[in-house]
Amino acid sequence: xxxxxxxxxxxxxxxxxxxxxxxxxxxxxxxxxxxxxxxxxxxxxxxxxxxxxxxxxxxxxxxxxxxxxxxxxxxxxxxxxxxxxxxxxxxxxxxxxxxxxxxxxxxxxxxxxxxxxxxxxxxxxxxxxxxxxxxxxxxxxxxxxxxxxxxxxxxxxxxxxxxxxxxxxxxxxxxxxxxxxxxxxxxxxxxxxxxxxxxxxxxxxxxxxxxxxxxxxxxxxxxxxxxxxxxxxxxxxxxxxxxxxxxxxxxxxxxxxxxxxxxxxxxxxxxxxx
Amino acid sequence: xxxxxxxxxxxxxxxxxxxxxxxxxxxxxxxxxxxxxxxxxxxxxxxxxxxxxxxxxxxxxxxxxxxxxxxxxxxxxxxxxxxxxxxxxxxxxxxxxxxxxxxxxxxxxxxxxxxxxxxxxxxxxxxxxxxxxxxxxxxxxxxxxxxxxxxxxxxxxxxxxxxxxxxxxxxxxxxxxxxxxxxxxxxxxxxxxxxxxxxxxxxxxxxxxxxxxxxxxxxxxxxxxxxxxxxxxxxxxxxxxxxxxxxxxxxxxxxxxxxxxxxxxxxxxxxxxxx
Numbered sequence: 136x137x138x139x140x141x142x143x144x145x146x147x148x149x150x151x152x153x154x155x156x157x158x159x160x161x162x163x164x165x166x167x168x169x170x171x172x173x174x175x176x177x178x179x180x181x182x183x184x185x186x187x188x189x190x191x192x193x194x195x196x197x198x199x200x201x202x203x204x205x206x207x208x209x210x211x212x213x214x215x216x217x218x219x220x221x222x223x224x225x226x227x228x229x230x231x232x233x234x235x236x237x238x239x240x241x242x243x244x245x246x247x248x249x250x251x252x253x254x255x256x257x258x259x260x261x262x263x264x265x266x267x268x269x270x271x272x273x274x275x276x277x278x279x280x281x282x283x284x285x286x287x288x289x290x291x292x293x294x295x296x297x298x299x300x301x302x303x304x305x306x307x308x309x310x311x312x313x314x315x316x317x318x319x320x321x322x323x324x325x326x327x328x329x330x331x332x333x334x335x336x337x338x339x340x341x342x343x344x345x346x347x348x349x350x351x352x353x354x355x356x357x358x359x360x361x362x363x364x365x366x367x368x369x370x371x372x373x374x375x376x377x378x379x380x381x382x383x384x385x386x387x388x389x390x391x392x393x394x395x396x397x398x399x400x401x402x403x404x405x406x407x408x409x
Numbered sequence: 410x411x412x413x414x415x416x417x418x419x420x421x422x423x424x425x426x427x428x429x430x431x432x433x434x435x436x437x438x439x440x441x442x443x444x445x446x447x448x449x450x451x452x453x454x455x456x457x458x459x460x461x462x463x464x465x466x467x468x469x470x471x472x473x474x475x476x477x478x479x480x481x482x483x484x485x486x487x488x489x490x491x492x493x494x495x496x497x498x499x500x501x502x503x504x505x506x507x508x509x510x511x512x513x514x515x516x517x518x519x520x521x522x523x524x525x526x527x528x529x530x531x532x533x534x535x536x537x538x539x540x541x542x543x544x545x546x547x548x549x550x551x552x553x554x555x556x557x558x559x560x561x562x563x564x565x566x567x568x569x570x571x572x573x574x575x576x577x578x579x580x581x582x583x584x585x586x587x588x589x590x591x592x593x594x595x596x597x598x599x600x601x602x603x604x605x606x607x608x609x610x611x612x613x614x615x616x617x618x619x620x621x622x623x624x625x626x627x628x629x630x631x632x633x634x635x636x637x638x639x640x641x642x643x644x645x646x647x648x649x650x651x652x653x654x655x656x657x658x659x660x661x662x663x664x665x666x667x668x669x670x671x672x673x674x675x676x677x678x679x680x681x682x683x684x
Contacts (some may be wrong), residue, residue: 314588369587373560
């Protein structure tokens with residue numbers, strides 16, 4: 136029989152509550168897979184691979200949504216990566232400690248702004264300039280993933296041994312070469328940072344849906360674009376039947392892509408020793 | 410072994426806690442209405458009144474007209490709410506009770522000076538045959554066309570009224586928005602946009618200070634009076650549906666909405682009750 140002493144209560148509580156988040160994740164994944172496989176079976180892979188997304192006409196091609204997601208994410212990376220790498224390089228290798236601490240705090244704050252707030256700001260500042268378009272969506276995303284990439288790649292650069300940099304300087308090369316040495320040494324950590332930033336970009340929905348226009352189309356810089364997540368957000372509240380299951384399938388695709396990228400990104404970071 | 414046993418105990422405690430919370434439901438019968446979000450404000454207002462006077466517990470949920478229909482067939486609600494005409498197949502499976510109709514307002518930014526559009530001009534705008542506001546006496550600015558997302562009743566209503574095909578819509582849309590509030594938010598933030606929203610929602614938003622305004626359609630002023638006497642041409646019916654004759658709480662809610670008090674509430678929400 137059980138005797139309920141303190142230790143047993145402690146372990147019961149700890150294991151029970153500790154298992155809860157894991158169970159929650161599994162419950163979510165099983166729920167999504169369940170609905171998604173139902174939809175995939177009914178719609179058929181051949182139909183899913185087409186480019187026509189018109190649920191009211193029973194057309195469920197997700198190809199253009201997928202392409203939209205990839206296009207928006209890729210352009211956001213092209214915009215964000217150069218800026219964030221320069222900023223991370225300056226802050227980790229050259230900035231004084233006070234400057235670095237202050238800058239990192241501000242960048243962390245930027246990363247914490249709710250996406251709906253960024254979306255509202257973008258509607259009044261970015262959309263008037265570029266319209267509801269691919270470029271607007273990517274600019275907003277670039278802004279949102281910049282903090283992640285800056286802080287994580289900054290941390291990777293901070294791990295470069297100081298004597299390595301001093302040794303390079305002792306050889307008389309200029310600072311451009313010195314920072315190249317630092318970036319080369321931190322390349323795995325930086326790759327991890329970029330991959331984690333990408334996974335955040337793939338999952339972002341609210342801010343993007345407020346500026347992208349959400350029209351299913353082939354990517355064109357100044358024309359509206361729809362992604363997997365923006366389609367989810369504008370259609371889920373009114374979808375029913377197969378349409379709803381198809382949206383679960385989209386959610387499933389997003390979940391798998393993000394999980395894979397997160398695992399890959401964290402592995403890269405771990406190998407870099409962060 | 411001991412760990413395994415504590416795990417089992419933890420799991421059963423967890424299950425017990427979940428069940429306990431489930432059992433704490435209120436004893437009074439709950440009336441559940443799911444479906445079109447356009448009908449939701451009416452149900453919400455009726456719910457407050459019925460809770461106050463009869464102690465009834467009415468719960469409304471959105472999810473779109475088709476969800477209202479499917480929940481009704483599956484027995485997941487007391488009444489379903491629909492904001493569009495039923496298809497013949499749907500009509501064969503449920504009883505539909507018209508409770509009101511709702512004008513569809515053509516809405517632009519408050520700074521837009523145009524007086525109104527005709528049905529034909531609306532078609533030209535949405536087909537991108539006319540792309541500048543100056544063609545209608547407005548300022549020299551591009552027209553941004555806003556549609557509702559797939560599955561929303563108003564999209565269907567608008568398509569039917571203008572005779573646009575789904576393909577024409579996707580080819581010429583600038584922004585697709587979800588519910589009424591989202592369309593209003595887009596237009597309030599885009600000085601050159603045009604869209605269509607439930608009339609009552611625009612009136613409420615404009616009263617709350619959002620920079621949006623309604624324009625005339627075919628020269629008819631978009632006010633409740635003109636929707637009531639049906640001179641305003643763009644409107645759609647609101648239905649409550651039930652699988653069989655509604656029983657119990659569903660019956661009470663339906664009867665209330667068709668009573669003079671209920672009709673007053675519908676009017677208050679800027680919808681037109683059926684006479």
